[in-house]
Amino acid sequence: MQFLLEVVEILTNYVRKTFDRSTKVLDFHHPHQLLEGMEGFNLELSDQPESLEQILVDCRDTLKYGVRTGHPRFFNQLSTGLDIVGLVGEWLTSTANTNMFTYEIAPVFVLMEQLTLKKMREIVGWPEGEGDGIFSPGGAISNMYSVMIARYKYFPEVKTKGMAAAPRLVLFTSEHSHYSIKKASGENGHNNLDSVHNRTKCLFPLVFCLQGYVPMFVNATAGTTVYGAFDPINEIADICEKYNMWLHVDGAWGGGLLMSRKHRHKLNGVERANSVTWNPHKMMGVPLQCSAILVRERGLLQGCNSMCAGYLFQQDKQYDVAYDTGDKAIQCGRHVDIFKFWLMWKAKGTVGFEQHIDKCLDLSAYLYNKIKNREGYEMPQHTNVCFWYLPPSLRGLPDGEERRERLHKVAPKIKAMMMESGTTMVGYQPQGEKVNFFRMVISNPAATRSDIDFLIEEIERFGNDL
Numbered sequence: 001m002q003f004l005l006e007v008v009e010i011l012t013n014y015v016r017k018t019f020d021r022s023t024k025v026l027d028f029h030h031p032h033q034l035l036e037g038m039e040g041f042n043l044e045l046s047d048q049p050e051s052l053e054q055i056l057v058d059c060r061d062t063l064k065y066g067v068r069t070g071h072p073r074f075f076n077q078l079s080t081g082l083d084i085v086g087l088v089g090e091w092l093t094s095t096a097n098t099n100m101f102t103y104e105i106a107p108v109f110v111l112m113e114q115l116t117l118k119k120m121r122e123i124v125g126w127p128e129g130e131g132d133g134i135f136s137p138g139g140a141i142s143n144m145y146s147v148m149i150a151r152y153k154y155f156p157e158v159k160t161k162g163m164a165a166a167p168r169l170v171l172f173t174s175e176h177s178h179y180s181i182k183k184a185s186g187e188n189g190h191n192n193l194d195s196v197h198n199r200t201k202c203l204f205p206l207v208f209c210l211q212g213y214v215p216m217f218v219n220a221t222a223g224t225t226v227y228g229a230f231d232p233i234n235e236i237a238d239i240c241e242k243y244n245m246w247l248h249v250d251g252a253w254g255g256g257l258l259m260s261r262k263h264r265h266k267l268n269g270v271e272r273a274n275s276v277t278w279n280p281h282k283m284m285g286v287p288l289q290c291s292a293i294l295v296r297e298r299g300l301l302q303g304c305n306s307m308c309a310g311y312l313f314q315q316d317k318q319y320d321v322a323y324d325t326g327d328k329a330i331q332c333g334r335h336v337d338i339f340k341f342w343l344m345w346k347a348k349g350t351v352g353f354e355q356h357i358d359k360c361l362d363l364s365a366y367l368y369n370k371i372k373n374r375e376g377y378e379m380p381q382h383t384n385v386c387f388w389y390l391p392p393s394l395r396g397l398p399d400g401e402e403r404r405e406r407l408h409k410v411a412p413k414i415k416a417m418m419m420e421s422g423t424t425m426v427g428y429q430p431q432g433e434k435v436n437f438f439r440m441v442i443s444n445p446a447a448t449r450s451d452i453d454f455l456i457e458e459i460e461r462f463g464n465d466l
């Protein structure tokens with residue numbers, strides 16, 4: 001017990017420091033440095049037991065050399081922030097250490113999951129009492145569910161007979177969609193993935209029909225990973241209805257906007273989708289991991305995935321076995337991802353999530369306006385604030401090969417300096433032919449305008465002499 005109390009102290013200290021802006025975001029080391037052992041921090045496994053004293057040291061070191069993703073100046077990923085109630089939820093979940101597959105061993109968590117999914121479906125706008133869903137290990141897996149369920153809907157025999165039971169299928173998605181859509185289509189035996197934007201919108205499914213393919217599935221992204229752009233769901237839904245295609249909305253990043261009366265219009269038409277991916281672990285600030293796949297038609301999840309394993313899902317249990325939801329999952333054992341989310345929802349209320357989303361979008365707008373007219377920045381306009389910083393040495397250069405090449409190297413260099421100094425973190429990326437730019441995403445509830453100002457100061461401090 002003493003040991004446990006000491007661990008709690010390590011954790012609470014860590015949390016306190018994470019919110020203290022004078023603490024660094026990270027203490028960066030190269031892999032070889034960590035592998036060689038930092039100040040006695042030895043990653044190698046040992047044959048003999050270590051003392052609990054040493055275990056405490058290991059815990060401290062693990063946190064010390066990690067990255068404080070809850071720090072107000074951490075902007076590197078779509079999932080950031082350290083919500084205290086969410087953290088408590090995670091601690092309780094680990095303490096309970098159970099498995100989501102049956103009501104038998106997770107009665108409370110299974111009910112929480114059912115109720116929360118129902119609420120999320122109502123927020124999407126599906127009629128009350130309709131639909132189904134399940135929490136999955138992440139947006140990529142939720143997207144995979146959508147492809148599997150769509151295929152099951154149109155060609156149920158694939159479940160027993162394999163791909164030979166289906167015609168040649170085509171899936172559509174945009175160039176900017178998340179790579180997990182391509183992955184899901186490959187893993188499900190469809191190598192025919194076409195980019196929506198390549199074709200005249202109304203004609204593209206027809207072209208494939210004429211070639212003997214069956215257009216089956218369209219993914220519309222609600223909040224693209226890099227730019228935060230929203231596909232026009234209603235327009236896409238019209239086409240899907242016309243050609244009897246499955247419409248999936250990937251709201252892994254932008255799904256949280258559904259909680260905001262001010263911003264949910266960006267997902268107008270989402271209620272026409274057949275399935276929706278929504279990651280509370282991104283914009284809503286729920287600790288990793290927490291992602292839901294929502295399906296409008298009840299029964300498909302079960303039909304697509306159930307294997308009726310007799311050793312686990314006995315049908316003669318003396319309670320309502322409809323609550324043994326585990327057979328809907330592609331997993332067997334399933335982590336309890338629901339509790340922290342449920343607890344946060346209790347603590348904040350629906351209005352609390354709404355305020356959080358509105359605040360994140362306000363901060364994005366603040367950053368956008370701040371750099372719009374500032375010397376040395378260029379921006380393509382999008383919901384995520386994506387921008388180039390041009391060091392003074394590049395500012396006079398005409399737009400051409402030389403400038404592009406030099407600009408391409410600026411963001412990685414600034415990022416490396418940022419990590420060495422450990423003061424803040426923001427991601428950069430290329431997109432298509434574009435040179436590397438910074439992608440500023442705000443989902444961190446601890447961030448304020450002063451942190452945005454700080455980020456810009458740091459970019460200029462590191463980049464000024466490049």
Ligand SMILES: *Cc1c(COP(=O)(O)O)cnc(C)c1O
Pocket residue numbers: 078137138139140141143177178180221223224225250251252253279291
């Ligand atoms: C992040 C993201 C995903 C993947 O979600 P994970 O939880 O990381 O698996 C899928 N789609 C979009 C649009 C995303 O931004």
